[in-house]
Amino acid sequence: MKKLLDFGRKALFYVRVLSGYEERRIRSYRLQLEQRVQQVQARKAAINKVPEQIILSEVRRMVDEMKALNKKLEETETAIEDYFKPLDKEAEIIMKMQIQGEERTSEIMMQALEKQATLQQAEAEKNASKHQVNHAETNMNESEMMEEEKTLTEMLKALQQEVLLEKADTESDVNAHQADNSPINLSSASTTTSK
Structure with a gap:
């Protein structure tokens, strides 16, 4: 009986192989394995x-x-620039006023010096006319006039130098004031923007 079952199994296997059923089963199993590998x-x-x-x-x-x-930084930069525009305008106005005041004072000083020089020239002419009258006295007056003219020219030069120094000092003070104000204004602007 056992031999009969073995023979039946072998016969069935041969039938499957010959009919192509076993080959299709092997192919389908191989396809399933390939699909699993791909998944x-x-x-x-x-x-x-x-x-x-x-x-x-x-x-x-x-x-x-x-x-x-970056957008926030650009917005804060524009806000800071907008905040400082009126301050810059006020600083420019103050600078112009200071420069105009210095120019007026220098003009007044120059006019005073010119008046003094014309007065001294008039006195020199008077002394020159006296010199023609009295030659001996004029020799002494000439030396005094020369000394006076020298002192006057020295005074004029000294006053001009003082005016120029005052202009330079005020310009440097204004520049230093602007430089001092800029970090303070930046810190105040940063506090206002942070609020």
Whole structure:
């Protein structure tokens, strides 16, 4: 009986092989295995792409944050510039007023010096006329006049130098005042913007 079963099994196997059933079964099993391998590879590729996608999304987020920060910085810069525009205009007005005042004082001083020089010239002419009358006295007067003229020219030069020094000092003071005000104004502007 056992031999009969073995013979029947072998006969059935031969029939399957000859009919192509066994070959189709093997092919279908092979296709199932290939499909499983492809699914596993696709899952593996997806798992490998996950860190890359995370990194890319993080980079995109950081780029967006940097763009937002740049926009905020530009807005604060424009706000600071708008805040300082009236102050700059006031500083320019003050500078112009100071320069005009210095020019007026220098003009007044120059006019006074010119008047003094004309008075001294008139006195010199009077002394010259006296010199013609009295030659001996004029020799002494000439030396005094020369000394007076020298002292007057020295006084004129000294006054001009003082005027120029005052102009230079006021310009340097104004420049230093602007330089001193700029960090203070920036700090005050930053406190106002932070509020």
